[in-house]
Amino acid sequence: MTSAADDLCDQWTSLQDADVTLSSIQDILAAIQDDLWVAAASADRLLDDVDTQRALLELGLQRTKPAIERASNVYSPHDNDDDTSPPLPPAADTPDETLVSYFRDEPADAQVCSIRTVLLSRMDRLNSFVEMQQENAGFDELERQVDAEWEDDPWEDAPDEDTVDKATTPTREPPFPLSTFLSAELLTSASYLASRLLFSPLRVLRQRHGFHLWPSRLSIIESIPEHTNPTEYRDFLPDYDATNETERRIAAEHWRPDPDWSELPQVLASLKASEVVELGGILTLRTPGSPQFLTASDLTSWYKQRVDKVLTSTGMTDIALGLVQHGAGQGVPDLDELGEELSLFSRLIYDAASLDEEIEDEDWTLDRWRTMQPREVVRAYLRYSTPESVVTDIRKLVMPYLFVLETRAERAGQPDTTLSTRLIYDYILTVPLDFAASIFESSKPILPPAQRLVRDDEDMARLALACLYGSDALDQWSTMSRIFECLPAWDNSPTDDLADEADTTVASLGSFVTPTTARPRVTPSDLLIFFQPLPATSLSRALDILDVHLESGEILSRWDVAAPLRWFLQSANNEAEQRARATRMARRTGRPISELDNQGDWEWLLEDILKLSGTNDIGLKSAFGLLSRTEVIRIFFGGLLSSGKFDIAKNMLHSRTNPLALDDRIIEDICLAAAREFYDNASTGNYRFGEMKLAYDCLTVAPQSENVLREQEFIEATSRITSFNVMTRSGVLISPLEIRLTKDRLSLVSRVLSSNSDAYKYTEVILDLVHKLGFRDDPAAKVKALAMIADTALQAEDFARAYETSETMVNAVVELRASAVGMDDPQVREAAEVCWVACFQLGRQPEFPDVPKKLALLGRALEFCPADKLVDILAAWRRLDAEDIDARRARLAKRRSGAQRKPAAGAGEILPSSLASRFQKLHMPTSPLSRAPDSAAFANTFSRVAATFPFGSGASLGSNDNDGRSRSRERAWPALDHEVSAQASRVLQKGIGWLIGADDEA
Known part of the structure; x- marks a missing residue:
């Protein structure tokens, strides 16, 4: 490479990716003559x-063409007429030895060939x-069109025109940069797009x-979030080809229908075999193997697994249902039943509750649904139903479910035509x-059969009877009447046979609904079993009975004594039950007693209670059919009196029509019973107030x-007793009920005397109390009361009042003896016995200073005592008389010594002086009792007589017989010896006549 070429290379490598432009590509990279370097740089x-990347790729591909032509000339046996489309070799992934040798000899062409595959793949992705x-x-344009439909939304705030650039059109940003898309694997990009929807x-x-x-493909679908609606990606879901019974392949349109020479499998295999280039880090696109298609069962399993995943992760039944519906619509087999389940399950989740109701937090899953029994599913469907919506919900939710159950039973070869009926009936029997x-209103016989939920008239009657008689409701009589009005009516003329059959049915039902240990309460389902075998004639008669019971129930409810409907069955042959309910009706009305001041209301109550009889x-027969008219009127009159409306009672008794029609004896009994009830419930005995006033x-x-x-009089006596503040043992004032329950009412007099220190002073008051306690015609009770008063006065050391009371008691005994038929009268004996003991007790009291009065009392004791007590009383009398003589002698000696005193007058003595002198001259052998007058001889008599005194201590003041003047305050009956001298008794009996009948001595 020349220095100029080096400069160009340096310029290109010094450029950052962001600084690469179309001009830089054309001016720098395209100017470099080294094809391998330019292809590698591309x-x-x-x-x-996009445009820059496309230009870069096109330049790289253009520089790879010469090398591809040279290599293809080596590998292809045919002349290459088309520089861009060399002939395709046979499809094979085995290396070609000639080509392998060429790549080893020309490593630059091998590298260019591998780079070309990368550039082609990137161009396709671009x-x-x-x-x-x-x-x-x-898609953005579609969204803008949808949004445009809402531009006129009045609720949306208008944008500021100054901030809107009408010339610009918003575009959606690409999901990822181009560079990322070109370098990432296709599966990664596809999964990312799927996850972002x-x-x-x-x-x-x-x-x-x-x-x-x-x-x-399935991995990409799994990247789609489970909550996504399947309709959005339905074309990505696997389809079913029913012809081949396998998965249907989706047609694809590649950018290059035929692969490039460098992409042929045999070329790639030859490159790899030459070991000149490392294909693993360069190639991003490989030709896959033969595609695998899912079978029908595989497709079904995949859809079910996808549904389970959706339900498990999101619980969105509608999404799972949409997935199944798509699969079933594409012909995927065995999804129908799953679709049915999801459809029914989705109705439970989304349709069972209204949107304005608060749905309880329940963990509904498909697994739970599959384990639920049909009865539970029906209740789950209707758990948020109301009386107004229950019929609609049954038709919309329950009936499709029941239809599916019947269809499945038929498919299973076990048809059940009564399944729907049983489940609907079972629901009716358990709802309010x-x-x-x-439900019954939607099943009226006048409706077309197709519109009725319960289509059989007899079944409808049985269900209604079971629901009504099995209900515990006490305040839904209007609802019960609604049910009754929906029931069928059979034209059955009443006959004796039907009446007998009805009575038998009612009697059987009464026994059936009566609670037992094994069945504390009968349910509507139990009653339906009872009514099931009844024919239409019996059902018609049962409905007639139901009509009577409903009318009776409404009447009872009106007066606040409502009973469940089955009570009328239980009490049909139970007179005691009917009487108890009638009594409650007469006593407990539907409104407070204070509001029933109008006589018309009570007459209305009487009319209703007579109607029930x-x-x-x-x-x-109605509710009180076993009670007679007279008995019902008595019950009503007792309830009227218990309410305290005595003026209304008098008006109804004395009205011209006289609706009560009761004789005086019955009225008296009812009034006495009512008065005693008021009395027993009274908290205070004052008959001017409260319950006691009502009793009076x-x-x-x-x-x-x-x-x-x-x-x-007894009420007045009770009021008098409580006015003395008589207390019970616990320190609480005595109650009227305790007074009535006291067996010996004279003991109440004793408690009055003992609880009030001044009560004995009011003899007439105490005697009047005795009379009003029920002893008006009992003179012996009067004598006992006087004895109590005398004893109380004696205890208070009020000897004058004690003597005065004793005189009254003696006179009462004398009068009683005079008026008695004979001396053997029990009242006379009892009064005399009480009298002589009381007289003896006061007469021998050493603290009583008036000796003449004491002698008179002892004389009366001698007069009334039995014969076997004369010796003892006489001995006490002689001892007292001797003491009196000694006292007189002392006074006489004192007068003779100069004290001038007027002798004591004998006025007021009970015994005459002649009889006294005869007692002084009477000589009898001295008995042990005469020597010890306080020995145990009188113990039996005093104990027996004292027992007739109901007051607490029941004892007299004791005395010491050695000196006769003891002032002991201990109260006890005198102890008298039981050994009475037989000789003294005989002398006393022999001389008693002389003693009483002899002349008075001077």
């Missing part, structure tokens, strides 16, 4: 400018790059280089009543009778 540079740019420009350039690349990209009502025109006023409704008067 292959050495990769430029981003042309493809230009076409890809043109496709991009066309640049399908127009990719389409050019596949069309122009398809022969070389064909082995990697408002959903079922919508009757029968309809065809002889079917309730009795004014009934005609006045002895029973009513006693109950009123």
